[in-house]
Amino acid sequence: QAHDVPLTLLLIPHPTDLLDGQHESVRIDRGKYGEYQPRQLTNSLRSIAESLNIDYLDLYEPFRAGDPVSLYLSGGDDHWNERGQGLAASALAERLTGTFRDNTLGGR
Numbered sequence: 001q002a003h004d005v006p007l008t009l010l011l012i013p014h015p016t017d018l019l020d021g022q023h024e025s026v027r028i029d030r031g032k033y034g035e036y037q038p039r040q041l042t043n044s045l046r047s048i049a050e051s052l053n054i055d056y057l058d059l060y061e062p063f064r065a066g067d068p069v070s071l072y073l074s075g076g077d078d079h080w081n082e083r084g085q086g087l088a089a090s091a092l093a094e095r096l097t098g099t100f101r102d103n104t105l106g107g108r
Contacts, residue, residue: 006055007054007055008054008055008056008057008092008095008096009045009049009054009055009056009057010056010057010059010088010092011042011045011046011049011056011057011058011059011060012059012080012088013038013041013042013059013060013063013064014041014078015068015071015072015078016028016038016078017038017039017040017041017042017060018038018060018063018064018068018071019068019069039060042058042059042060045058046058057091057092057095059087059088059091062087062091063084063087063088066087070083071083071084071087072084
């Protein structure tokens with residue numbers, strides 16, 4: 001802030017959080033972990049960013065709406081694939097150029 005350098009955080013949800021606790025890499029036992037909340041990770045990061053007045057782009061909703069199974073690698077790998085990277089890159093590019101209009105992604 002002292003040097004007027006803009007910063008935007010990209011909040012990336014884990015596929016398990018998008019797939020109701022069921023991804024090849026991790027499965028959440030809802031009986032054992034009934035308090036599990038899929039939005040907890042990105043919500044925590046949003047709260048931190050907001051408290052520090054840092055712009056952010058939360059990918060939870062666009063990834064959830066964009067067929068999350070198709071956005072990540074398979075075979076137990078929880079990294080996003082080319083399609084996931086493309087969706088994230090488009091949303092972030094739109095955000096940084098000021099053309100992004102979807103308020104559901106949060107940020108300032």
